[in-house]
Amino acid sequence: MRGRGTVFLGFVSAMMLDARHGLAQAPANWQTSFGVSASETKERIVALHDHILLIGVCIVALVAMLIGFALLRFRASRHPTASKVTRMPWLEFGWTIAPVLVLGAIAAPSLQLLAYESDIPDAQLTIKASGHQWFWRYSYPDNGGFAYDSIMLPPASVPAGEPRLLAVDNRMVVPVGAVVHIQVTSSDVVHSFFMPALGLQIYAMPGRLNETWTRVEKPGVYYGQCNQICGLNHSFMPIAIEAMAQPDFDAWVRDAATRYPVVSAATISAQVAK
């Protein structure tokens, strides 16, 4: 128990540090809303959310105030005789039409956002992310087809400044400002490729090749996690994307192409044959 208590105190002090320094890209304690936005998609999502939230808060406040007022004004001690009226067509019509108008005010920007997300611009780079129990494999078909696995670092070997359970050995790397197509699939069960900072999420489905896109606006390291229950180590399947300037990315690609094996159709069929 003492050990656990010490660990717990450690977390609490780490939490205080968090609050002071604010690790921008990883989730921070006592955060009450979205974290960093590193793409236009995410910024648009946040704007839509805030728009709906404002309407929602007004609705909840209206309902709570009406109930509170009714309790004050119409409680039996102050209002001993109940009204006999049970129909008021104009009122009922009003409270049917008013929500329709409110929903219209939500639906228009909502469909705009959905169209923006669904309309995939021409890509400058394509990356394939393949979900496995319990790691991700990224391959770069435009750059010679090298591929590598991205596995969570065990807590003991996480370097200082990197978050536990989110840090990985090999990050996905993208150039800042480029439209990147991300093809997502799975080799075993359903996973979900979820990157909150980029407003990105799509399932990794066995037997399907899903496609989504992003354009990272700010350099940095962004963290997400597998977001569909996938078995024993579902909690330990993070996603880390590092966005860097185009020249740095080019240098990284040259290095990666020599370090990681090329995965081609031939090597895959050889693996399947085994």
Next chain:
Amino acid sequence: MSATEHRPECRSIAAWLFTTDHKAIGTLYLGFAIMAGTLGGAISGYMRLELAQPGMDYVVNGQSWNALITAHGLIMIFYMVMPALIGGFGNWFVPLMIGARDMAFPGLNSLGFWLLPLSLIMLIGSLLVGDGTGTGWSLYPPLSGIDGQPGPSVDMTILALHLAGISSVISAINFVTTILNMREDRLPLFGMPLFVWSILISSLMLLLAMPVLAAALAMLLADRNFGGAFFDPAGGGDPMLFMNLFWFFGHPEVYIMILPAFGIISQIVSRFSGRPIFGYPGMVLAMASIAALGFIVWAHHMFTVGVGFAPRAFFTLASMVIAVPTGIKVFAWIATMWGGSIRLTVPMLWALGFIIMFTVGGTTGIVLANAGADQVLHNTYYVVAHFHYVLSLGATYAIFAGFYYWFPRMTGRMFPEWVGRWHFWCFFIGTNVLFFPMHFLGLAGMPRRIADYPDGFLGWNMIASLGAVLALASTLLFLVMLAVSLRRGASAPRDVWGPAFTHEWDDDPEMARPRGTAGAEAGA
């Protein structure tokens, strides 16, 4: 007439086992729901203990964690909420409210109940053999397939759900037949109390939705054991087929759970405002349209599966439209109070808690209905917060409201009101402290169904676990109060809540005639 009449008089265990009396069966359902709810609540307490700090300190590994969350979800849905709202209150009060002597098929009624304990034993068994069913209640293949979950656990879970499904379909057939055929001569459909309407509509939904679940489960069973490939891409199948079938059942299922809650809230708000419900025809039509819409919104659970713009746009709009009939109900409850003569009794307190908390859950539902925003909210704790606001703070509040409301009618005894108030306020504060911070966690990107989380999620998880302590303590208070009141509660007269608008409170319900034939008046 004495207050003890027209209550089940089962004096021996055999009498409880073989009873076909609708009131006795209703009591069995309620007792079963309380036991299952205690079990499901104990599991959630264990889960909150694990999540109170980062690290995996209490569960053995991720698989047993996954098995626990699966059991929690299935137990709360199939063995707590549905048996309480439909089997329990439905059996007790539908026949009394419509002036029927019993349900249409009393023997079938008994079978419908006794399948449930068998089913629950099977489900608990699935936790004890092998590695458990670590798939979440949605049972998506390939994780639920034979490679994902070897061992008998998933098969036992499937059979448990088949049994629970048969039980639901049996009771649904019974309710539809009873309500359509056994009303007293002068009680028109549009004169039935709203609770009866809610059970009728829920039952019709069950008849449409349950067979789809049964089909999906049968296909999964075939994939696992008989070399099928319905959901296996290597054999030409597709996991997305399972998702479509599951949610075609799964989304109506949430309305199956919430409509009877609406019915109960309508009865209570009307009774304690001292007037019939405002806008009765609108209330019936709202429930009917919620049911109809409930069948065309299932893919909003699948926005991130990888579907195109058009289906996501359709399911976004269809899902948002549900806010209209739901709004009608909330406004009509408020209008019933407005101009009424309100008594803030214990059941009324729970009903008002329901209305406000359900509105919060409905609002976050509107946020989640937007496919565009769902890219960062799907499967996060925001979703967990949302469905606990409509189920844990919605359906469960309605169960407690109904339980306190009808407790004197069911037992002839009264509970101490001060305990009911303490229970309410502790549960209200506890569940809000428990579930509200989950919105923050979801916005920050915390995935659901994880046993250990990055340290940045610690703060609100710790608060949520503190809320769970209060919520569970208040449930314990309820159980103690129940045990004491059942034995020693003061004897309650039939008019304990004042004048009634519905017939379950009549001295002699078997002989009672409808009061007036004007729909809205008879229909509370």
